[in-house]
Each structure stands twice: as C-alpha cells, then as structure tokens.
Amino acid sequence: MSAFKEERLMQVLLAPQISEKATYIADKNEQVVFRVASDATKPEVKAAVELLFKVEVKAVQVSNVKGKEKRFGKMMGRRKGWKKAYVCLKPGQEINFAAGE
Numbered sequence: 142m143s144a145f146k147e148e149r150l151m152q153v154l155l156a157p158q159i160s161e162k163a164t165y166i167a168d169k170n171e172q173v174v175f176r177v178a179s180d181a182t183k184p185e186v187k188a189a190v191e192l193l194f195k196v197e198v199k200a201v202q203v204s205n206v207k208g209k210e211k212r213f214g215k216m217m218g219r220r221k222g223w224k225k226a227y228v229c230l231k232p233g234q235e236i237n238f239a240a241g242e
Contacts, residue, residue: 144184144188145184145185145188147192149185150185150188150189150192150193151189151193152178153177153178153181153185153186153189154175154176154177154186154189154190154193155175155176155177155178156175156176157173157174157175157176158174158175158176158225160174162174166227170229171229171230171232171234171235172227172228172229172230173190173227173228173230173236174225174226174227174228175190175225175226175228176223176224176225176226177203177224177225177226178224179205179222179223179224181203181224181226183201183202183203183226186201186203186226186228187201187228190228190236194236196230196231196234196235196236197230197231197234198228198229198230198231199229199230199231200228200229201226201227201228201229202226202227202229203224203225203226203227204224204225204227205222205223205224205225206222206223206224206225207222208220208221208222208223
C-alpha cells in the first residue's frame with residue numbers, strides 16, 4: 142500500500158483544525174478536519190492519516206482557503222492561503238486528539 146515515502150507522509154498533515162464548524166462536522170458526519178501542506182494530494186492525505194493514527198479512511202475532500210487581507214497602518218497586506226482536508230473515516234473508526242495517542 143505504501144506508494145508514498147514515509148518522510149513525505151510525515152510532512153503532509155500540519156495540524157488538526159479545531160473550530161466550531163469542524164466539531165459539528167466531526168459529530169455529524171464522522172469526519173475529521175486537518176490543515177495540510179498546500180501541495181498535498183488526496184491519496185497522500187489518506188495515506189498519512191492511516192499511517193499516523195492507525196485508522197481506516199473512507200474518503201478525503203480538500204479545499205483551498207484564501208488568505209485574508211489585513212491592514213498594517215496605511216499598507217494593505219495579505220495572509221498566506223492554506224489547504225484544508227476533510228477526512229471521512231469508515232464506520233466505527235475515530236481519532237481522539239484529547240487522549241494523546
């Protein structure tokens with residue numbers, strides 16, 4: 142199954158995305174939301190989650206989040222954009238971040 146290098150998979154997932162929307166989605170759809178590397182692909186995200194958390198992944202959806210425009214005095218700046226991945230787990234699987242696996 143390991144078509145990807147393990148070093149690459151360790152760099153794909155950056156952090157879990159903890160927000161009100163992410164918590165709602167986790168409860169309702171058995172999905173977990175991650176912030177991922179901006180050049181990551183769906184198969185890479187799937188392989189990384191399965192490797193790191195020892196769970197089975199059913200599907201992955203990704204979305205690009207545009208950076209917000211911010212003001213610094215008179216100058217307008219822009220935050221960097223990033224990529225978010227919605228990972229759908231197979232029934233009966235769960236990732237518990239609070240337990241510190």
